[in-house]
Amino acid sequence: MNNSPFPQDLIERQLSEQTEWNGPDTQLWRQALDAHTATTSSARSWNLSRRISRGGLIAAAACLLLFVGLVAIMIPAVGSARSSIRLAAPAASPAGADAMEAEAAAVMQRRQASPNAPGPVHAASPAVSATSPRHVVRKASVELRSTDPAAAFSKVRLLVNDAAGEYIDDAQSGGEGPNASAQLTLRIAANRVGEVIARLADIGKITAQNSTGQDVTDQVVDLEARLRNEQRVESELLDMLGKNKDGRVEDLLKIRQNLATVRESIERMQAERERMNRLTTLATLLVIIRAESAPPPAAAPWWNSTKTTLGDSWKQGIRNFSESLAWLIEVLVGGALWWGILGGIAFASVRVRRLVRAAAASESAPRLQA
Amino acid sequence: MEPRPIESLPDLELLRRFAKGDTAALGELASRYERCLLGVARGILQDRTLACDAVQETWLRVIRHAKGFDGRSSVKTWLYRILVNRAIDMRARRSVIPLNEGEAPPTVPLPRDDEQAGRLAEAMAELPDASRVVLLLCHHRGLTHEQAAEVLDIPVGTLKSRSFAAMRQLRAALGVVEEEARS
Structure with missing residues (x-):
């Protein structure tokens, strides 16, 4: 190895020469530009696809949200449809001595699986159609002023038409002179409410009147559907019993036991239907009679109404909050899979964007560390 | 205008x-x-x-x-x-x-300057990347020390101290005795 000395200036000169370009002129910038232009079409399509994918991502997220919402709404409908399908499917027909028992079990199972759904025999939907009659529970109250409350009390009692099934549910009267008053609770035909109130106006001076109506059509329809279903089960069990009179005692007992359960349920529903019918066919009319010279009832202090309003608002707020919470949980849990997919897509897109940015930033970041 | x-x-x-x-x-x-x-x-x-x-x-x-x-x-x-x-x-x-990949390998004895340049290149190749880049940027005619420091994203003082240390490494790689260098 040649050990000739290297003076400092020689080293510095050599170093300087090492970073000098003594080759021919190059047009590397133009080559780079051409290369970039050549890839521009693909880059454009890439940019376009990025834009599309960004827009598409938002659209996909919106669609997913919509889908999750729809799924959340449709889950109960799907469940009931599935129950109907299960009901419509023919039961398995086991062979041998257990066939009857299995059939009875299947009937009862179908009954338990869809207590609210109508059976295949009564396949009509229990849903309320626009043309079906409405079932409304009507309530009204009327306050009368009369010069003779006792006479008015008697006249009001005469308004009830016993022949039409109307009756007086409650009647009270008392007091004398200006303190005389009476109160009656009448059960009158729902279509006669207007007429009765008009006749009350003849008996005394109506000072206050209020009427409300509660639509129970859904409950009535639902009840009738359940009742039909139970009656269908009852007839199936009766058929089974008739066909297998010579069967095993144990099986017959089981069928009878099931039959008793179904009949008990039917009776309960029929009673409920009767009660609903009474509620809807007969309106409740509360009549309060006061003497004309009676002092006006003391007005309730303002804080009472405020307290009531606040209490009602609080209850309503709590109800709304709990309903919103329930809806939120339903959407979150029901769409867990979709939320997961959406989250994954969002996470991946954020990661990709970060990587792209990091790549751009790293171009000018110093590589060398001390 | x-x-x-x-x-x-x-x-x-x-x-x-x-x-x-x-x-x-x-x-x-x-x-x-x-x-x-x-x-x-x-x-x-x-x-x-x-x-x-x-x-x-x-x-x-x-x-x-x-x-x-x-x-x-x-x-x-x-x-x-x-x-x-x-x-x-x-x-x-x-x-x-x-070293010198892509360039024609020397087939004839190098003149003295070229020989020295070859040895310097060999010595430079032995240096770590950081030292080599600091030396090259500091001795590149197109850059001031301030600009070289900006390229490396370090203060000028740090650049100078690194340049000094890199030069010592280079001289050691070239086998130049320090005393001789001082003289």
């Missing part, structure tokens, strides 16, 4: 013009810096072909990121920094780059 000739425009204005689609502006930038960049690339990579590749990649990145240049540093130091990064990456990809 007459537009200024492109040759008299500052680097930043040229880059902005190019970002707006004026390729002539990039040509002007290249006419100012391409040879300098090639020199530094050759110094780091010790290979002409690789140096050309590094500079071409540098221009590609300039083309791609011209719109995103934020002006926190000068265009010149930005170019050098991209180049140094490219060169370092290329060296890392090819962990061992034979």
Whole structure:
């Protein structure tokens, strides 16, 4: 190895020469530009696809949200449809001595699986159609002023038409002179409410009147559907019993036991239907009679109404909050899979964007560390 | 008012013009810096072909990121920094780059100056990347110490101390005795 000395200036000169370009002129910038232009079409399509994918991502997220919402709404409908399908499917027909028992079990199972759904025999939907009659529970109250409350009390009692099934549910009267008053609770035909109130106006001076109506059509329809279903089960069990009179005692007992359960349920529903019918066919009319010279009832202090309003608002707020919470949980849990997919897509897109940015930033970041 | 000739425009204005689609502006930038960049690339990579590749990649990145240049540093130091990064990456990809690869191997005895240059190149190749780049940037005619420090994103004082340390390493690699160097 040649050990000739290297003076400092020689080293510095050599170093300087090492970073000098003594080759021919190059047009590397133009080559780079051409290369970039050549890839521009693909880059454009890439940019376009990025834009599309960004827009598409938002659209996909919106669609997913919509889908999750729809799924959340449709889950109960799907469940009931599935129950109907299960009901419509023919039961398995086991062979041998257990066939009857299995059939009875299947009937009862179908009954338990869809207590609210109508059976295949009564396949009509229990849903309320626009043309079906409405079932409304009507309530009204009327306050009368009369010069003779006792006479008015008697006249009001005469308004009830016993022949039409109307009756007086409650009647009270008392007091004398200006303190005389009476109160009656009448059960009158729902279509006669207007007429009765008009006749009350003849008996005394109506000072206050209020009427409300509660639509129970859904409950009535639902009840009738359940009742039909139970009656269908009852007839199936009766058929089974008739066909297998010579069967095993144990099986017959089981069928009878099931039959008793179904009949008990039917009776309960029929009673409920009767009660609903009474509620809807007969309106409740509360009549309060006061003497004309009676002092006006003391007005309730303002804080009472405020307290009531606040209490009602609080209850309503709590109800709304709990309903919103329930809806939120339903959407979150029901769409867990979709939320997961959406989250994954969002996470991946954020990661990709970060990587792209990091790549751009790293171009000018110093590589060398001390 | 007459537009200024492109040759008299500052680097930043040229880059902005190019970002707006004026390729002539990039040509002007290249006419100012391409040879300098090639020199530094050759110094780091010790290979002409690789140096050309590094500079071409540098221009590609300039083309791609011209719109995103934020002006926190000068265009010149930005170019050098991209180049140094490219060169370092290329060296890392090819962990061992034979000296003078791509150039014709010497078949005849070298003259004295060339012999010294060869030894210096060998000694430089023994230095770590950081030391070699510091030495090359400090002795590159196109950069001041301040600009070299900006390229490496370090203070000038740090650059000088690193340059001094790198020079000692180089001299040791060349086998030059310190006393002799002092004399």
